Amino acid sequence: MYYLLLIALPMLACCHTEAQSERKLVWAEEFDYSGTPDPKKWTYEEGFIRNNEAQFYTRRAENASVANGYLTITARKESYQNAAYTSASLHTQGLYEFQGGRIEVRAKLPEGRGVWPAIWTLGANRSKVGWPVCGEIDIMEFVGYEPGKVYANVHTGDYNHTKGTGRGGSIDVSQPFADFHVYAVEWRDDRMDFFFDNQKYFSCIRKGEGVGEWPFNAPQYLIINLAIGGAWGGQKGIDDAIFPVEYKIDYVRIYQL
Numbered sequence: 001m002y003y004l005l006l007i008a009l010p011m012l013a014c015c016h017t018e019a020q021s022e023r024k025l026v027w028a029e030e031f032d033y034s035g036t037p038d039p040k041k042w043t044y045e046e047g048f049i050r051n052n053e054a055q056f057y058t059r060r061a062e063n064a065s066v067a068n069g070y071l072t073i074t075a076r077k078e079s080y081q082n083a084a085y086t087s088a089s090l091h092t093q094g095l096y097e098f099q100g101g102r103i104e105v106r107a108k109l110p111e112g113r114g115v116w117p118a119i120w121t122l123g124a125n126r127s128k129v130g131w132p133v134c135g136e137i138d139i140m141e142f143v144g145y146e147p148g149k150v151y152a153n154v155h156t157g158d159y160n161h162t163k164g165t166g167r168g169g170s171i172d173v174s175q176p177f178a179d180f181h182v183y184a185v186e187w188r189d190d191r192m193d194f195f196f197d198n199q200k201y202f203s204c205i206r207k208g209e210g211v212g213e214w215p216f217n218a219p220q221y222l223i224i225n226l227a228i229g230g231a232w233g234g235q236k237g238i239d240d241a242i243f244p245v246e247y248k249i250d251y252v253r254i255y256q257l
Contacts, residue, residue: 023255027096030251034067037090045089045225047081053116054229054238056083064088070248073226075115077243085243089225097124097219101257103139104184104195106250110226111177112242115144116233119183121220133157135215137192138168140183142176145236150176152185152194154204158212169194169202180250186257187216224249 029041044059055075057063063086064073075087105119118141123134138153153161153168160166173181173196184195194202206214226247229238 022257023102025253026101026256027098027254028252029071031066031069031071031249035065036061037064037066037071041092041095042090043093043095045091045223048083049089051227051230051232052234053227053231054083054114054234055085055087055227056081057089057225058086059088060086062086064090070250071224073117073224073247073249075110075226075228075243075245075247077240085228085238087226087228089223089227091221091223091225093122093124093221095221097221098254099217099219100187100189102184102186102255103222103252104182104255105139105224105252106180106182107140108180108248108250109142109177110144110242110245110247111147112144112239112245113236114229114234114238114242115142115245115247116227116230117142117247118223118225118227120223122223123215124219124221131155132160132162133212133215135218135220136160137185137187137216137220139185139194141232143233143235144239144242145233147177148172148174150183150196152202154192156213156215158209167204171196171199171201180248188257192216222252222254224252 045057073088077085080086109117119139121137126134132155136155141151149170150173151170182197186193190206192204193200227233
């Protein structure tokens with residue numbers, strides 16, 4: 001028994017080292033500065049954008065700022081531009097776009113009924129072909145009225161929620177908002193694997209049905225946002241007692257595989 005254990009442990013260490021060596025870091029944001037998000041890496045969505053959400057996205061420091069090693073996106077209850085709430089949505093479109101690899105984000109989710117934070121990507125060709133033909137990869141979605149569950153979803157022209165053909169999965173997690181966790185996808189030619197910390201909980205397998213099923217042979221860009229209410233996040237209403245509410249991002253790292 002002891003002999004077998006001594007052999008097994010080095011083998012496990014070797015496998016772990018090989019798995020790590022398959023990754024090459026190609027883009028990172030460690031938030032090791034203070035002030036507004038780095039304009040060389042991030043830009044903003046502004047206004048009312050999608051999904052009948054209640055917030056107005058701004059580029060104000062009150063809604064997105066960097067300090068103490070974190071990006072903090074803060075949703076506030078306030079009257080602003082005909083909205084009752086403000087928040088921020090940051091993205092890399094036009095600044096950094098990628099195809100394949102491992103995208104991982106260490107984040108601490110907000111808590112409360114009505115919050116809808118997400119980490120996701122959209123096709124860089126969205127302005128030409130539209131959604132969902134461009135493809136969408138939801139690395140993490142969380143709705144506050146389901147406090148014990150984290151979701152991953154993939155949307156394409158043929159497979160999306162508007163057609164009732166969406167592909168996705170979820171993992172049960174006790175209070176995911178209580179601490180930081182790593183949310184990741186490994187995007188390969190034949191599949192996408194989604195992770196909560198080190199646990200893989202959903203795989204989207206390529207079917208070989210063409211671009212309507214798999215538009216992911218083209219670049220995408222990253223989005224990190226905190227929505228309030230909306231078609232999914234607002235299904236059980238919004239608890240105004242939670243505001244202001246914070247969504248903290250420790251780092252973003254993108255690797256080649």
